[in-house]
Amino acid sequence: MRQDKDRSSKWLIAQAAGSILKLAGFSGFTSWKHLSSEVVAPRRLLDGLIELRYPDRPEPALVLIEIESYPDADVDRQVFDDLALVWLEHRRVPDVVSLILKPKGHLQANGTAEQVSPTGSTRIGGSWPVIQLWDIPAEQLLDDGDVGLIPWVPLTRSDAPPDQLLGRCVERINTVTDDARRGALLAVTEIFAGLAFPGRRFANLFGGPTTMIESPVLDEAFALVEARSTRSNIAEILDSRFGNIPPEL
Secondary structure, three states: OHHHHHHHHHHHHHHHHHHHHHHOOOOOOOEEEEOOOOEEEOOEEOOEEEEEEOOOOOOOEEEEEEEEOOOOOOHHHHHHHHHHHHHHHHOOOOEEEEEEOOOOOOOOOOOEEEEEOOOOOOEEEEEOOEEEHHHOEHHHHHOOOOHHHHHHHHHOEOOOOHHHHHHHHHHHHOOOOOHHHHHHHHHHHHHHHHHHOOOOOOHHHHOOOOOOOOOHHHHHHHHHHHHHHHHHHHHHHHHHHHOOOOOOO
16 A cells, blocks of 8 residues: 555646645745656655746745655655755755644654764754644645545545445546546545545445556556656756757657
8 A cells, every 4th residue: 555655645746736735735836847767866756846837936946745655754754865965966945844644543644853973063954844644634635626636535524434435535526527537536535535444445436446456547647647757857968968858859
């Protein structure tokens, strides 16, 4: 499930980061650009780095998105590490969205981290908001009108029976006219439903058995995202080395 969740989260960041930012309380931005395919350190990829444009700001803002299944003790350290990497790469401190999908015992992410030198004379640290999906009412997302929020609904707070809640999710997603996007949204929602309701299967609601690894629809959607990211990275490298690239290339 961890690999399934990771792939689902990364697909949602690449395809619906604007919805995630809305979930985190961001507003007023006119556009966003996904930068998360950028490698900022050897063997280290961020969950998501988003560039935001605001009408009243000349420079774009950066938002670091980190998504974890459970609030284990390592979450804050990972966010802090990635925050430091973004600072080193861009020389800007990004806003942070730390999104936790499901509670686990008494563990929690505090949204703070600090490192201290052996002598105690030097300290570096940071703080950021933590969003726990189980604290958010499901109706808030269902009534929003943004279909990009729907895959998160199974993990939010609701008194409705799971079949009823997920049925409403399917109804909303089925309004999407693009077949590939609709299929991917259904598959991701089913994966998160499995995380929210372990041991339950909802294949009848989502149109048949799908798993993240074996779903042809989702694999195709992921392949498209990865291809676009690869093309974008190659174009940036060529542009930085040889100047502007002709549009036909």
